[in-house]
Amino acid sequence: MAEFALINLDKREVVVSSDTGFGYKMIECVGVMPLATLWLFTVPVGGQPAPPPPPSRPSSPDEEWERRPRVKSPRVPVGYWAGDRVLLVDEYWGSAAGNFPPELISAFPNGDPSANALWYAFENLKRVNLPGYEHQGDQDVLFPVHKVWVVRNLTKKWYARSDRIVEPGDRRGPDLMDDAEGLGLGDLIWADIGGGRCARMGEEGGAGDRFDVQALESVQNPDEEWKEWKDWSEQAIDCLQTFDVDWDVSQFRR
Template identity: 30%
Template sequence: MGQYWVLINLDKRQSLGGHLGKIQEIIYNSPHAALIPYLVVPTTPVDPSVRHAERLGSWAGDRLIFIGDYNKKDCYPKGVLTAEETEEFKEEGLYHVAYDWEKAPTMRLPRDAVAFAHDKVWVVRNLSKRIYARSDAFGTAAKYMRGPEATKGRSLADIVLAVIHWSTHGDRGNFGWGRCAGDRFDICVGDVVDREEGWNDVSEVVAEQVREMWGECDVYDDD
């Protein structure tokens, strides 16, 4: 039958729209693209009148995990859960407990907002490990890029899911454990990592992992 997956914010005790479906459904429908507005750090303040303005960037720096419902109830990334959370999840498992948490609504960024500069390369940063990947890592055609988002093809949200998936039962080959499950992330303009020391660019490695797990994107060339 295949397992269902849910994208969870452990700190906010929220899930992104409830369960996102099975892997094949997620690949073709991309509901996880709505993660980008929750992680984005605007380049300038956002007008409070913008819809969902208070939610923009509200997950930045929180522990995130993309977990399958087949996962064993006592198996989680080492050091991610607190003692209280470990106790809380031991009976039903994290997936089933989190299913009753608040379901954060899916949303998109304001299309033409200056705060989400379309002329910049954006990056997703793993704040826990001080690594990052660029939005142009896939070679997606520029006409499909809208600042940190993509209107077609793979995006920064695919990078995050590719490294935070977690289940003791794999789907699509090795789709079982992600090396960054439970880590903290944000999305910002690439200028930020250029100005700061101590960041390691893992774009090529992560892009290959995304292609292996999500499949090839058909919008690479800009003809």
Template identity: 45%
Template sequence: MPDIAIVNIDKREVLDSVQTGHGYKMKEAIGNRMPLDFMWLFAHPVDGQAAPPPSSVVAQPWYGSPASRVPIGHWAGDRVLIVDEYCGTASGNLPQDLIHAYPAADPQDDVLQFALSQLKHVDMPGYERAEDDKLFPSDRIWIVRNHTEKWFARDDALVNAKHRKGPDVGTGFGLGDFIWSQIGGGMNGNECIGHRFDVTTLDKAKDKEEWKDESAKATGWLYEFRMENDDVVDCYDY
């Protein structure tokens, strides 16, 4: 059983890091690039284009049955959090609406066990970005938006220009790592656990008064996350 899981509260789904092939522990999942892969769960194609279907290639999990892949953007705007073996009980970590959806389950169960035993297991889209990608082009500025607190962070502040490839990165830490750090995968005190995130282009936020540009703060948060995980930096070839 993994030591971590990523929970979608609204869709009642769970990503099992072992089942997706990323390892058992937090550091192992980060080193195996799970945050980069799961960024596609939050990404919107440009100009209202439809997201492609999930990859039909299903990896054989390290244990259990294969989970169904979901489309790009499947988790965009949903409440999401990372839980681990040290979080405590389900009742102390999960919203009551999620707890009440499983009346036969014990809310005093460990939150990780509750998530893995009660929620629907899914796998990531398995999207591989093309060099000249029409859905996720490199000539746009991409942002992570926090819908709960109405702020965004720009990729040209978070990621070195030579590493940026649309919302993805060629190497190093990227937008997926930033979301990961905010929803419980970091220890920097800036987590937005259970908040609603998505990845889109800057035009979706600029000139709208309700959105605040927090790129400067976000750069510091991502730097702290990198320093906390300096032993996996080599795995990212940063």
């Protein structure tokens, strides 16, 4: 499977898979990286400040792609990408000109927008690493286990509830238990932004959409705005059950 990266179009940042320690190719990362990706979008309950991220490990030597700089990408805080436009691209994703917004292209006048979108991101965007957060179980006050958590697509105004898409014994706040066999909120975001061949969350998927993960009580309110939101928990279940076999994250979680 292809090499890939997570891209934040608003902050002009990129998470390069090899910097995370999970691997270079999708097939090497899909078992665990979607779980770690969850913390890019998750907002602590009650708006509490998140702890500073731990230091990043140096990226491993890259003999195959000598043109890529070997750097130590800094970790970002929990929730740092919440509400931003994001997508996941691989080396077959097309040109930057065809897939990136004009304002991002214009920010890098020396870049080649006709080049492969993945390489354009490598060469022009700031490299960062995942938050590296580890859930503290029953003692976690930022992401309490007893809360219902929701993934929200802020662009299309749908949400999916953790208590409907994850079995009770597999849930740990917005996260999954270490021995969980099912898929969770991180996998859903991963699938929708380009990591799966699933169109159940909309005709064109959610690549380039804005996402966050919050406690249900933090976002649910009786005003007219909330009434416009669609509960797509059932669609999310269908999405996580119907990945294309070549991109199925569940088969790699062991």
